[in-house]
Amino acid sequence: MSKNLNIIEVAVALPVHGSYSYFVPDNLAAMIAPGKRIIVPFGRRRVTGYVLGALGETNDLNLKKILDVLDDHPLFPAAMVPFFKWISDYYMYPMGQVIKNALPVGLTTVEQDVLAITQQGCRFLEQGIMTVTEESILKALKIESLSIKILEKKIRQPIPTAITFAMLDRGWICRKKKLRGGQTQAKKEKFITLGHKKTDKEKVSATRRKIIDTLKTASDISLRDLKKIVPTAPRIVPAMAAAGQVRIHQKQVYRDPFGEPVQRTTAPVLTDEQKKIVSRIQDDVGKTFAPYLLVGVTGSGKTEIYIRLAQETIDKGLSVIILVPEIALISQMERRFRSRFGDQIAILHSGLSPGERYDQWLRLASGEIHIAIGARSAIFAPVENIGLIVVDEEHDASYKQDSTLRYNARDLAIVRAKQHKAVALLGSATPSIQSYHNTLTNKYTQVSLTKRIMERRLPDITIVDLSGMRDQRGYRRYFSEELLMGLEKTMQRNEQAILFLNRRGFSSLPMCSACGKPLQCKNCDISLTYHQQSNAYRCHYCGFSAAGNSSCPSCGAADIRHLGFGTEKIQTIVQDLYPDKNIARMDRDTIVHKGSMLKILKGLNDGTIDVLIGTQMVAKGHDFPNITLVGVLCADLSLSFPDFRAGEQTFQLLAQVSGRAGRGDRPGRVILQTYNPDHFSILCAKHQDVHRFYDQEITFRKALNYPPFSRMVQIILSGRDITQVQEHARSLGIACEALLENSKDYAKAIVMMGPIEAPYAKIAARYRWQILFKGQNAPLIHRYIRELMHQNPKLMNHRDVKTTIDIDPVFMM
DNA sequence: AGCACGCCGACT
DNA sequence: GTCGGCGTGCTC
Numbered sequence: 001m002s003k004n005l006n007i008i009e010v011a012v013a014l015p016v017h018g019s020y021s022y023f024v025p026d027n028l029a030a031m032i033a034p035g036k037r038i039i040v041p042f043g044r045r046r047v048t049g050y051v052l053g054a055l056g057e058t059n060d061l062n063l064k065k066i067l068d069v070l071d072d073h074p075l076f077p078a079a080m081v082p083f084f085k086w087i088s089d090y091y092m093y094p095m096g097q098v099i100k101n102a103l104p105v106g107l108t109t110v111e112q113d114v115l116a117i118t119q120q121g122c123r124f125l126e127q128g129i130m131t132v133t134e135e136s137i138l139k140a141l142k143i144e145s146l147s148i149k150i151l152e153k154k155i156r157q158p159i160p161t162a163i164t165f166a167m168l169d170r171g172w173i174c175r176k177k178k179l180r181g182g183q184t185q186a187k188k189e190k191f192i193t194l195g196h197k198k199t200d201k202e203k204v205s206a207t208r209r210k211i212i213d214t215l216k217t218a219s220d221i222s223l224r225d226l227k228k229i230v231p232t233a234p235r236i237v238p239a240m241a242a243a244g245q246v247r248i249h250q251k252q253v254y255r256d257p258f259g260e261p262v263q264r265t266t267a268p269v270l271t272d273e274q275k276k277i278v279s280r281i282q283d284d285v286g287k288t289f290a291p292y293l294l295v296g297v298t299g300s301g302k303t304e305i306y307i308r309l310a311q312e313t314i315d316k317g318l319s320v321i322i323l324v325p326e327i328a329l330i331s332q333m334e335r336r337f338r339s340r341f342g343d344q345i346a347i348l349h350s351g352l353s354p355g356e357r358y359d360q361w362l363r364l365a366s367g368e369i370h371i372a373i374g375a376r377s378a379i380f381a382p383v384e385n386i387g388l389i390v391v392d393e394e395h396d397a398s399y400k401q402d403s404t405l406r407y408n409a410r411d412l413a414i415v416r417a418k419q420h421k422a423v424a425l426l427g428s429a430t431p432s433i434q435s436y437h438n439t440l441t442n443k444y445t446q447v448s449l450t451k452r453i454m455e456r457r458l459p460d461i462t463i464v465d466l467s468g469m470r471d472q473r474g475y476r477r478y479f480s481e482e483l484l485m486g487l488e489k490t491m492q493r494n495e496q497a498i499l500f501l502n503r504r505g506f507s508s509l510p511m512c513s514a515c516g517k518p519l520q521c522k523n524c525d526i527s528l529t530y531h532q533q534s535n536a537y538r539c540h541y542c543g544f545s546a547a548g549n550s551s552c553p554s555c556g557a558a559d560i561r562h563l564g565f566g567t568e569k570i571q572t573i574v575q576d577l578y579p580d581k582n583i584a585r586m587d588r589d590t591i592v593h594k595g596s597m598l599k600i601l602k603g604l605n606d607g608t609i610d611v612l613i614g615t616q617m618v619a620k621g622h623d624f625p626n627i628t629l630v631g632v633l634c635a636d637l638s639l640s641f642p643d644f645r646a647g648e649q650t651f652q653l654l655a656q657v658s659g660r661a662g663r664g665d666r667p668g669r670v671i672l673q674t675y676n677p678d679h680f681s682i683l684c685a686k687h688q689d690v691h692r693f694y695d696q697e698i699t700f701r702k703a704l705n706y707p708p709f710s711r712m713v714q715i716i717l718s719g720r721d722i723t724q725v726q727e728h729a730r731s732l733g734i735a736c737e738a739l740l741e742n743s744k745d746y747a748k749a750i751v752m753m754g755p756i757e758a759p760y761a762k763i764a765a766r767y768r769w770q771i772l773f774k775g776q777n778a779p780l781i782h783r784y785i786r787e788l789m790h791q792n793p794k795l796m797n798h799r800d801v802k803t804t805i806d807i808d809p810v811f812m813m
Numbered sequence: 814a815g816c817a818c819g820c821c822g823a824c825t
Numbered sequence: 826g827t828c829g830g831c832g833t834g835c836t837c
Binding site for chain 2: 014015043044113147149
């Protein structure tokens with residue numbers, strides 16, 4: 001930044017709207033650049049700020065000065081500032097918070113007033129002449145200095161200010177400033193080089209000679225690597241450094257998130273279909289904003305297209321971002337990319353430690369590498385000159401972040417591609433209605449892969465009507481004759497099967513046999529689920545758990561019956577049927593540890609697992625050649641969700657899980673059990689008929705004016721007091737209506753639904769109400785919401801009732 | 814967010 | 826009369 005521009009625009013990492021101007025003192029001017037973190041005085045605290053850019057020159061010394069520059073290299077390129085501004089504006093989220101969300105965790109510090117114990121306080125604590133409250137305060141502060149708010153939480157009682165002041169007066173405690181957060185740092189290691197002293201003629205010990213010889217071949221080696229050659233190096237090297245034989249210096253290294261090395265492979269020959277698509281899209285790379293929707297049946301080779309286009313983009317000197325919906329799929333994508341690009345890629349996802357993530361981030365931000373692969377947050381990858389953004393499995397709901405900054409990475413991919421004049425490539429076998437509709441209106445270009453590679457056939461799908469099985473006993477309640485037969489044949493042939501059930505746990509509906517009431521979570525209006533492994537009932541939303549021998553909370557009867565079924569129960573049934581086979585289960589319960597999912601996928605890959613039972617996780621684009629049977633135990637479970645996307649999600653889920661079958665040489669078979677054999681989502685999934693499904697679903701959406709024919713905004717109100725939340729929702733509802741009727745534009749174009757209790761009326765001990773807005777004119781709705789926020793600051797910013805605004809909501813429960 | 818300022822009820 | 830409750834407003 002040039003020297004005479006001494007005012008900069010800064011976003012602070014606090015929930016305040018707008019940006020702030022600061023003065024740059026001469027001594028820091030050389031270090032200032034957009035994308036760097038700085039420390040600024042804000043109010044009477046010091047907080048992390050992000051440099052957005054230069055504003056001009058001033059002699060006005062009323063501006064506050066920045067205090068420090070935290071980064072050597074910018075954490076994001078200046079070109080991302082407009083992207084952050086767009087997000088802040090569209091999602092109505094403070095700029096500084098947007099950036100904080102985008103950056104790897106642990107980089108933002110905020111200073112806070114805390115109380116600390118004094119030496120005198122320690123002495124008094126030992127003597128113990130004080131009240132119970134004073135004693136618990138001192139005990140808590142002895143462990144760590146805390147803010148009053150956290151202190152009150154720790155000792156589980158409010159602290160009257162009189163007590164705080166009295167303790168300060170007596171000198172037992174004092175006020176201090178403490179930095180919170182900001183623990184993540186670059187990792188540095190000791191590196192060894194030859195020293196200034198010529199050692200060739202000198203007499204040195206054999207170990208020292210070995211070290212010197214090693215350094216001659218590899219001039220710069222880390223102490224860790226040197227240790228592998230000379231195990232005693234850590235002890236000897238400092239002495240050698242003192243003698244001038246070697247030199248030790250600190251160097252930044254990157255933590256290695258990669259597991260085992262991947263062998264390089266050469267590119268396979270493309271099919272004609274693939275070739276056509278690649279050559280069509282690659283012409284646009286580096287030239288213009290071009291959004292594509294790649295519709296490719298499962299197993300048709302979409303990944304190879306991504307790889308070819310990435311290569312093309314890199315060759316043109318531009319960067320690539322690849323978004324993949326979840327961690328397990330990232331490692332699959334990562335292997336494919338690493339086999340072709342080596343370590344020229346960065347991986348970004350939540351499974352990495354903060355340090356690893358930060359390192360990957362820096363490799364991108366420093367311009368060292370140009371390919372980022374990751375989950376939804378990778379849309380914030382700090383790369384410049386983007387040529388290609390790929391969104392794989394673009395229909396996947398996990399691209400929508402469902403807390404804090406509620407962005408949709410798929411939508412942001414389009415926005416960012418547009419800003420960079422880049423190609424956006426959305427790929428899926430079962431695209432979202434939204435994207436499919438965009439191809440019909442020519443916003444996106446559709447390209448299709450209609451054939452599986454190697455001419456493999458799509459699996460045969462059989463539908464079995466479950467309604468005849470209600471009176472069956474034992475496992476025959478859940479397994480039809482067809483499914484049992486199919487499983488038997490598959491096991492006989494030593495092939496693999498997947499059983500899919502969209503529900504975890506052992507029994508989905510524990511019910512009191514005396515009064516008939518279901519066992520429900522104390523915090524959420526959700527049935528508890530029995531988990532055999534831990535012998536406990538658990539809530540899938542807040543994690544509440546009750547002992548497995550609990551009696552009925554309403555009538556006290558001890559006899560709890562288990563109705564319904566979940567993945568865990570299916571696992572025991574199948575294990576009983578096939579005691580010699582290896583039956584694995586994949587759901588959120590078995591995938592708690594980092595790597596446990598990869599282990600299951602590995603087992604599936606090398607054939608040690610015969611049957612895999614799982615929830616929707618198994619439906620996602622994994623690629624296993626040996627699976628010849630896919631059984632869907634109950635296709636209806638997702639149809640009954642109170643959400644207008646239930647049909648779309650059911651179709652996608654069924655088509656995806658069916659696509660897991662027959663990806664190798666042998667043809668696959670799918671058996672789909674359902675209570676609604678005539679439902680069109682299920683029929684279309686049976687025929688893998690994407691186009692028919694979308695035609696019908698789009699008609700339905702249009703008739704009811706649902707997205708993509710309208711845009712939605714949801715306001716969620718939540719709080720601990722049920723009546724307070726309810727009353728607050730009512731008053732906000734009145735304010736919303738008043739504003740609607742205030743303007744003819746609003747009244748004509750916006751439909752307001754609610755306020756009503758949310759479908760999940762209680763989550764994690766917070767009661768929830770919602771108001772939903774729907775309308776065709778997105779900018780108008782946004783203007784309306786902004787005006788609403790502006791006019792009702794008290795309603796939107798309340799102490800006990802939290803207001804959340806969700807733009808383009810996906811999970812409306 | 815978090816901190817200061819400022820206006821009303823229950824105590825010395 | 827004052828102490829301390831919390832609603833309100835501001836932070837370059």
